[in-house]
Amino acid sequence: MSSTSVTGKTFRMKRPYRVIINEDGGRGFRNYVAPLTKEQYLSAIFDVQVKGRPVDALFWCGLQNPAGATWYCTKVGERGGLLSWPRIKQAWEWHHMKTREELIRQGHDPLAIVCDRGHELGTDIWLSFRANDVHHSWDPHYAGSKMTRKYRDRTDLRVGPDHGRQPHVTFAERQWDYAKQEVRDFVLALLSEALLDYDVDGVELDFMRHAFLFAKSDTEMGTLAMNDLMRALRGVADQAEKKKGRPQGIAARVPSFEPACAEAGIDWRTWAGEGLVDVITASTHQPTEQEADLAPFVDGCRDTGTLVSFCMEPSPATPHVTYDRSMIHVYGGAPTGLSTENYRSMALGAYQQEADAVYIFNTHFLFERFDTHTSLEFLDELHDRELMAGRDQRYIVSRQPPRYSHDWFFECAPPRPLPKWVTREEPEYTFIITVGADLERAADEQRLRAARLRLCLAQVTPPDIIEVCWNGQPLAGDFEPPLVPGTWQHWYAIHFWVADLVGQDRAPKAGRHEITLRLVHRNHEIEEGIIIHTAEFDVRFWHRPGVAHAMNEMPGMFR
Numbered sequence: 001m002s003s004t005s006v007t008g009k010t011f012r013m014k015r016p017y018r019v020i021i022n023e024d025g026g027r028g029f030r031n032y033v034a035p036l037t038k039e040q041y042l043s044a045i046f047d048v049q050v051k052g053r054p055v056d057a058l059f060w061c062g063l064q065n066p067a068g069a070t071w072y073c074t075k076v077g078e079r080g081g082l083l084s085w086p087r088i089k090q091a092w093e094w095h096h097m098k099t100r101e102e103l104i105r106q107g108h109d110p111l112a113i114v115c116d117r118g119h120e121l122g123t124d125i126w127l128s129f130r131a132n133d134v135h136h137s138w139d140p141h142y143a144g145s146k147m148t149r150k151y152r153d154r155t156d157l158r159v160g161p162d163h164g165r166q167p168h169v170t171f172a173e174r175q176w177d178y179a180k181q182e183v184r185d186f187v188l189a190l191l192s193e194a195l196l197d198y199d200v201d202g203v204e205l206d207f208m209r210h211a212f213l214f215a216k217s218d219t220e221m222g223t224l225a226m227n228d229l230m231r232a233l234r235g236v237a238d239q240a241e242k243k244k245g246r247p248q249g250i251a252a253r254v255p256s257f258e259p260a261c262a263e264a265g266i267d268w269r270t271w272a273g274e275g276l277v278d279v280i281t282a283s284t285h286q287p288t289e290q291e292a293d294l295a296p297f298v299d300g301c302r303d304t305g306t307l308v309s310f311c312m313e314p315s316p317a318t319p320h321v322t323y324d325r326s327m328i329h330v331y332g333g334a335p336t337g338l339s340t341e342n343y344r345s346m347a348l349g350a351y352q353q354e355a356d357a358v359y360i361f362n363t364h365f366l367f368e369r370f371d372t373h374t375s376l377e378f379l380d381e382l383h384d385r386e387l388m389a390g391r392d393q394r395y396i397v398s399r400q401p402p403r404y405s406h407d408w409f410f411e412c413a414p415p416r417p418l419p420k421w422v423t424r425e426e427p428e429y430t431f432i433i434t435v436g437a438d439l440e441r442a443a444d445e446q447r448l449r450a451a452r453l454r455l456c457l458a459q460v461t462p463p464d465i466i467e468v469c470w471n472g473q474p475l476a477g478d479f480e481p482p483l484v485p486g487t488w489q490h491w492y493a494i495h496f497w498v499a500d501l502v503g504q505d506r507a508p509k510a511g512r513h514e515i516t517l518r519l520v521h522r523n524h525e526i527e528e529g530i531i532i533h534t535a536e537f538d539v540r541f542w543h544r545p546g547v548a549h550a551m552n553e554m555p556g557m558f559r
Contacts, residue, residue: 004016005356006356009305011307017057017124019054020059021055021363022058022206024362025071028044029100030092042114045117049379054380055379056357057123058123058126059359060126061128062128064133067136067151068151068186069148070190072110072112076186076192077150080144083147085101088143115199115200116199124201125201127203129187129194132178132211137171157182157183158174161173164216165212178225178226179214184225184226184228191205203237204253207253210285210409211285213265219265230271230276233250249279251278253281254266254268254280254281254283255284258297260410260413264410272304277306280297281308282310282355283361288314289416290396292310294308294350294353308357309358311360340377341392341394344393345395349436351385352436352437390437394537395434395435395436395536397432397536399417418431419534422519427522427529428517429532432513433515433535435510437539439508439510440507442507448502448540450539450540452540453475453498453499454496454535455534457495458492458530458531459493459528459530460494460495463523464530475506517532
């Protein structure tokens with residue numbers, strides 16, 4: 001019953017996956033007023049993001065942490081927050097717990113009904129397990145939906161203060177310790193219950209909620225122990241396959257900066273090489289990441305049956321380069337979020353690197369931005385590289401957030417490329433942008449309208465001279481609006497440098513491209529350098545190729 005992936009791999013499941021959605025509970029449990037009926041709950045999960053769309057698998061996040069907090073009728077763990085129900089401190093917790101408990105009171109196990117509806121629609125349903133989530137441990141008095149008696153009472157199963165991680169990673173001591181056999185055995189029992197007693201198609205271990213499995217000093221031993229756990233889990237999945245008569249998969253979501261996997265004790269190469277896992281998802285923790293280097297994962301899984309997917313995380317959105325005469329020059333989060341053009345570019349960049357699939361996490365953020373995603377039209381495109389390659393795209397260079405990027409967790413990880421100071425002492429800076437479509441061909445075929453590189457620069461003044469290069473060759477560009485006395489600027493001398501590569505016959509092929517900014521001359525009256533805040537590559541197509549360009553300018557011609 002295996003299938004063949006787009007990249008030619010023999011995939012365990014009955015069909016190859018191209019689009020995976022992680023339903024983390026937000027869509028059905030958090031975005032509506034409780035209590036929902038069974039049909040309302042299933043409609044919330046499936047009708048908009050799955051039904052009638054080319055979505056291959058839904059990973060339903062119903063197992064919240066290794067302490068056994070579930071959203072379904074477990075016999076091994078405990079429904080999260082049940083020890084304090086029905087007295088809940090916060091309204092946002094009450095809403096999703098109320099819906100869950102009402103469904104169960106009426107005889108509806110949430111995981112069972114999700115499996116049934118997904119299979120009716122032809123979509124595979126996996127249980128997603130947050131392998132070491134810490135939402136329940138930030139507040140020592142927390143008594144909400146992710147807490148269990150076992151976590152509260154068994155403090156001996158936690159990593160403890162000698163975790164050895166960076167000082168600001170304050171949650172590390174309160175995570176459960178996978179170096180302890182009892183923790184691994186309990187996790188195996190939780191996942192075995194899901195595979196053997198529910199009609200799931202697989203289980204996912206989400207190692208990005210949250211990073212780390214044990215103390216730093218236990219990494220070598222813990223890594224080997226995790227390999228044994230994955231082998232045992234594969235044995236259970238094979239047993240479930242015999243019981244159900246269809247393939248049972250195992251997936252893992254891991255850091256997209258590949259060296260961080262070893263720091264966290266995640267030996268994904270062994271898992272793929274031994275056929276233990278079927279999907280490896282390379283992912284950021286939370287802040288949107290545009291251009292992860294997927295080559296280590298693609299190369300490491302090339303001769304295996306393991307698919308490589310790229311996680312498109314929409315929170316807290318992505319900075320856009322814009323000029324709107326306000327102080328908000330770099331913005332993200334509601335109400336703008338990721339645009340359809342952003343999703344296309346992220347998917348195209350992943351496919352250009354030979355990823356097998358794309359994966360969407362934190363889907364509830366999409367539904368909170370009704371002004372930008374009224375119909376989630378991008379879900380109808382993500383499976384089709386050629387379709388997206390002929391539509392508008394917006395590529396963003398990843399920007400360093402205040403926290404939760406890879407370097408916030410992992411000592412081995414570098415900061416994100418931007419923002420960056422360029423000074424007299426260090427007058428040149430080069431960074432990479434990944435383009436996922438062959439824009440050179442589109443320009444030759446006169447389908448490409450514009451391919452604009454936009455740089456948001458701060459501390460810029462009229463005497464300054466900069467040079468911007470694309471793959472080492474200077475670009476012709478200018479500030480919009482012009483950087484001359486009397487024109488408008490944002491506070492902190494923020495301006496926007498723009499170059500259209502189409503007008504210069506420089507439209508690029510798909511691939512990784514270098515952008516270099518040189519500070520040729522700095523205003524001698526200013527000590528500081530300039531800042532590259534954000535960089536964006538905005539690609540626009542003529543939407544009626546072959547028609548006079550004036551017709552393409554008419555209202556309604558843009559999609």
